[in-house]
Amino acid sequence: MAQAQALSAKRDPSTKKRVAVGLWAVFITYFTAMFFMNSVNIVQPIQVADLNGMALFSWIIALPALGSAVATLMFGKLSDMYGRRSILFTSLGLFLVGTILSAVASTMAFAIASRVILMLGQGALAPLCFSVIGDLFESESRAKWSGMLNVPAGIAATIAPTLGGVLTESSMGWQGLFWVMVPLVLISGGMVAAGIPKHTQKVEQKVDFLGIIVMVVASASLIIGVSWLGDPNRLGLGIGLVVVAVIAWAGFIAIERQAEAPILDPQVLFNRTFLTAAGAGFMSFFGLLGVMIYGPVFAQEVMGVSPTVSGSMLTPFSMLFAFMGVPAGFALAKTKKYKWMFVTGYAILTVAMFIMWRFSSETPIWLFIVITAW
Numbered sequence: 001m002a003q004a005q006a007l008s009a010k011r012d013p014s015t016k017k018r019v020a021v022g023l024w025a026v027f028i029t030y031f032t033a034m035f036f037m038n039s040v041n042i043v044q045p046i047q048v049a050d051l052n053g054m055a056l057f058s059w060i061i062a063l064p065a066l067g068s069a070v071a072t073l074m075f076g077k078l079s080d081m082y083g084r085r086s087i088l089f090t091s092l093g094l095f096l097v098g099t100i101l102s103a104v105a106s107t108m109a110f111a112i113a114s115r116v117i118l119m120l121g122q123g124a125l126a127p128l129c130f131s132v133i134g135d136l137f138e139s140e141s142r143a144k145w146s147g148m149l150n151v152p153a154g155i156a157a158t159i160a161p162t163l164g165g166v167l168t169e170s171s172m173g174w175q176g177l178f179w180v181m182v183p184l185v186l187i188s189g190g191m192v193a194a195g196i197p198k199h200t201q202k203v204e205q206k207v208d209f210l211g212i213i214v215m216v217v218a219s220a221s222l223i224i225g226v227s228w229l230g231d232p233n234r235l236g237l238g239i240g241l242v243v244v245a246v247i248a249w250a251g252f253i254a255i256e257r258q259a260e261a262p263i264l265d266p267q268v269l270f271n272r273t274f275l276t277a278a279g280a281g282f283m284s285f286f287g288l289l290g291v292m293i294y295g296p297v298f299a300q301e302v303m304g305v306s307p308t309v310s311g312s313m314l315t316p317f318s319m320l321f322a323f324m325g326v327p328a329g330f331a332l333a334k335t336k337k338y339k340w341m342f343v344t345g346y347a348i349l350t351v352a353m354f355i356m357w358r359f360s361s362e363t364p365i366w367l368f369i370v371i372t373a374w
Contacts, residue, residue: 018197022136023145025195026129029088029188031152032181033125038157038318039164039177042311045297047174053108060108061293062223064115068123069219073263074212075124076131081207084132085196089189091128094121096185103178132196150323157318165308208259211252215263218248280342287353291317291372299368302361313365316373348374 048057071091079087098118105111133146167176225241228234253269256262268274291314299310331341352374359368 018195019136021191021195022132022197023195025188025191026132026136027149027152028191029092029125030129030149031156032184032188033122033129034153034156034322035160035184036122036177036181038160039167039311041292042161042164042296042307042314043168043174043177044293045300046168046307047111048108050174051105051108051111053111056108056112057297058227060112060115061289062227063112064119066216066219066223067116068119070212070216071120071123072127073215076127077207077261077263079128079131083198084128084135085192085198087124088128088132088192088196091121091124092185092189092192094118095125096121096182096189098122099178099181099185103175103182154319154322157322158315161311161314161318162308163311165306165311168307206261208256208261208263211255211259211263214248214252214255218245218252221245221248277342280346284346284349287349290353290356295372298359303363303365303368304361305365309365313369314372316369320373 044060048054048060053060071094075087075091094117098114098116098121101114102111102118105114129149130146133149137145164177167180168174170176172179221241222245225238225245228238228241231238253266256264256266295314295317296307296310299305299313300307305313352371355371
């Protein structure tokens with residue numbers, strides 16, 4: 001289908017125009033998603049302090065992450081059934097509602113709930129954008145245009161951290177970021193309406209509701225259980241929830257192996273390459289979270305810099321994080337080997353994490369920038 005559409009686009013100027021508008025819709029939507037991801041961590045320390053919610057800081061990270069994970073799996077499957085356009089509208093609608101609720105939040109609990117709604121929408125946008133690229137272009141062109149998504153991601157990574165700090169220090173306060181996101185989300189929705197075609201081919205599939213429910217229980221139990229392991233008063237409950245999580249994950253695998261339309265193909269869970277890459281990615285994600293989420297907290301609360309300065313300090317990191325996929329992709333295409341990239345990358349990451357472990361209030365700003373960018 002995508003191949004026929006791409007071949008038709010070469011002959012039909014009107015189809016070329018629709019593909020171009022669809023591509024712009026994807027780029028703007030992806031930029032919106034990445035802009036929020038690169039700026040919210042700069043705003044977050046001030047928001048949490050203003051709402052007197054430092055005791056719940058981990059929850060505004062963990063629960064929205066759970067919502068994002070659920071949305072990624074569930075909306076990806078639903079987009080295959082009902083079309084990218086409809087599910088993109090749903091995601092952007094949740095993103096918009098969560099953004100407005102976050103802007104008017106007056107308590108930490110309300111802010112956490114609002115962020116969960118926001119991430120239910122925002123979390124699915126990036127994979128949906130890649131799916132739309134797959135629909136718009138034939139296989140030979142998909143890799144090129146998928147790689148071009150690094151352009152809006154790189155622009156967002158360049159301007160978002162500093163702009164997030166500027167908004168926080170302005171008269172708008174931390175709410176300013178969320179209000180700025182509202183027109184961006186609306187523009188994205190307008191571009192999706194103009195550029196993404198309606199779903200015309202009906203796909204009859206069953207939704208694996210049982211698998212979704214068990215996955216949510218397993219993820220929530222694991223997140224809450226691990227969080228409570230560090231609290232002596234809740235240690236027993238934490239251990240109990242971790243046990244529930246292990247049982248639920250085992251049940252999830254069993255359900256997916258029997259499901260007619262699984263949300264996660266269980267075969268990948270027994271693939272050595274996938275498990276190695278997933279395990280390595282899981283472990284390195286801790287380092288990424290440490291830099292993106294706790295980096296601004298450390299810079300603002302320990303080093304004593306302003307939100308704008310902390311955003312500028314993270315800009316080189318976010319820029320490199322966005323753009324490094326381009327040379328890595330070229331290197332992979334040329335050498336046809338990727339193991340050396342993993343080994344080299346994790347070696348550098350290990351050294352950087354060890355140096356960051358020694359950071360203190362006396363750490364110079366230039367060293368923070370060099371190591372986080374490294």
